[in-house]
Amino acid sequence: MLAKRIIPCLDVTAGRVVKGVHFLELRDAGDPVEIARRYDEQGADELTFLDITASSDDRGILFRIIEQVAEQVFIPLTVGGGVRQVEDVRNLLNAGADKVSINTSAVLNPQLVADAAGRYGSQCIVVAIDAKQIQPGCWEVFTHGGRKATGLSVVEWAKKMQALGAGEILLTSMDRDGSKIGYDLQLIRAVTDALEIPLIASGGAGTLQHLVDGVKLGGADAVLAASIFHYGEYTIRQAKQYMAQQGIEVRL
Amino acid sequence: MVDIAIIDYGMGNLRSVYQALHAIAPTASIVVTDDPQEVVQAARVVFPGQGAMPDCIRELEARGLRAAVLHAAQTKPFLGICIGLQMLFEHSEEGDIPGLAILSGRVVRFASNLRDAQNNKLKVPHMGWNQVQHGNHPLWEGIDQNARFYFVHSYYVCPQDAQFVQATSCYPQPFVCAVARDNLFAVQFHPEKSQGAGLMLLKNFVNWVPV
Numbered sequence: 192m193l194a195k196r197i198i199p200c201l202d203v204t205a206g207r208v209v210k211g212v213h214f215l216e217l218r219d220a221g222d223p224v225e226i227a228r229r230y231d232e233q234g235a236d237e238l239t240f241l242d243i244t245a246s247s248d249d250r251g252i253l254f255r256i257i258e259q260v261a262e263q264v265f266i267p268l269t270v271g272g273g274v275r276q277v278e279d280v281r282n283l284l285n286a287g288a289d290k291v292s293i294n295t296s297a298v299l300n301p302q303l304v305a306d307a308a309g310r311y312g313s314q315c316i317v318v319a320i321d322a323k324q325i326q327p328g329c330w331e332v333f334t335h336g337g338r339k340a341t342g343l344s345v346v347e348w349a350k351k352m353q354a355l356g357a358g359e360i361l362l363t364s365m366d367r368d369g370s371k372i373g374y375d376l377q378l379i380r381a382v383t384d385a386l387e388i389p390l391i392a393s394g395g396a397g398t399l400q401h402l403v404d405g406v407k408l409g410g411a412d413a414v415l416a417a418s419i420f421h422y423g424e425y426t427i428r429q430a431k432q433y434m435a436q437q438g439i440e441v442r443l
Numbered sequence: 444m445v446d447i448a449i450i451d452y453g454m455g456n457l458r459s460v461y462q463a464l465h466a467i468a469p470t471a472s473i474v475v476t477d478d479p480q481e482v483v484q485a486a487r488v489v490f491p492g493q494g495a496m497p498d499c500i501r502e503l504e505a506r507g508l509r510a511a512v513l514h515a516a517q518t519k520p521f522l523g524i525c526i527g528l529q530m531l532f533e534h535s536e537e538g539d540i541p542g543l544a545i546l547s548g549r550v551v552r553f554a555s556n557l558r559d560a561q562n563n564k565l566k567v568p569h570m571g572w573n574q575v576q577h578g579n580h581p582l583w584e585g586i587d588q589n590a591r592f593y594f595v596h597s598y599y600v601c602p603q604d605a606q607f608v609q610a611t612s613c614y615p616q617p618f619v620c621a622v623a624r625d626n627l628f629a630v631q632f633h634p635e636k637s638q639g640a641g642l643m644l645l646k647n648f649v650n651w652v653p654v
Binding site for chain 2: 310390442
């Protein structure tokens, strides 16, 4: 059967991997190419790179990182951050990305998702959604790295993105990001049940049980995590072995 | 002479395919090309594809590559990948269009509302690492039964002739994920993104001498 995927996420700024808490307080985690190679060896199913500053200076650095990783690592690579037009999608694909993740620009210009999927195929368009709970059972879409509220309902927004051609949804709970207290399972469940396309759960994984819960209780098709892998607490392989023991289909 | 031509008809990213082939055959001369002549002259041909099949067929025609693909599929080691497998068949449900009809059969969509044994919803596209049950073709040499490959697709092929089926996978029902006939081999998954097993298959392709 199809395996549930574990996807380490590398937040990149100025050529380094960093990780924050609730989108703030960044801490250095190392060289992106080295880290990508390590995760590949440990059995990561995919890798996600998010350019969290996306300034024009950093752009060139990111492209060189992606090029170097794509020469050595033969698993799917997703790259996001600062994608504003179809040309940005093309440039990232040409640098070696297999999928491109679109977040803020999808809200500002939903047609971008349709155009990019129409041009390059839904399989390479991931829409990333940053979600914040506004009341029990209700979540709002935020943009600009979590700084701007949009008034959009997360579930409705995810469905709209699917209709426009997104191939996958990367759903991050801002309330849980970096907190290591576990995914927002209610959020994941609400969105995954509303979708036909796969959902990647993100934000809050702090233990291996959290990864299991994301799949078993949340119903996620893939789990994304950063903190628990970056600082050597667990390897990807340990995570997969644990998930397998809990009866989850994984690639070992 | 060009050892391997990767056919480029403008549909997406072929860099991954190039990188993976270059990694397993560093001394081979590999080109990504939309020149029919170069395809005709190459020793081996890789026929990838991403996106929607109607767009792929249209772009292939627009670049005058149809004849070169047909020629390669009949004369030299030929590897189709993803839509490059689907296009070999007679008809696709995607856009309700004819394919290249190199093989008999059609391309159909996964049903919606699929459920697994635990009653979990199965998403479409079928995306991720799935196990492959394969035959004994030389391209499977050194690859374990049930090895996992990376898939991303919403449609799958239904060949008319069972004898050409070289592998199946399950989602949740078995579907065909590789076919072979004479000098032609084609897969639904992405060997270029399937780590060790994928690179092994590409290596076997590069060394393959069809009989």
